[in-house]
Amino acid sequence: MDFKNKCFSPECINQAETEYCPACLAKGGIKPYVNEQFENNFKYHSPKEGQPERYQLIRDKSKELAYLINGNCPNSREKSLAITNIEQAMMWANASIARNE
Structure with a gap:
């Protein structure tokens, strides 16, 4: 169209x-x-005061969990999916901060 x-x-x-x-x-x-949620979700959100530190905290804890899973689980599709989902959770958590504050 x-x-x-x-x-x-x-x-x-x-x-x-x-x-x-x-x-x-x-x-x-x-x-x-006009879908206001689309307008918000698909625009750039510049970091506000205090947000970069919170993003980093979430990244650090996500990485810690990824290392825990990597060191304690056998190499498998399930392990790969677990790590992928940690990455997704990290990104969505940071998007939650960026999009809603």
């Missing part, structure tokens, strides 16, 4: 590249839905 005409009116001659085409909206065009 071509999203250059954001009013989604196939008859639009304005080829609006803004949030919606005012001319087509006045004729019954549809204003696109």
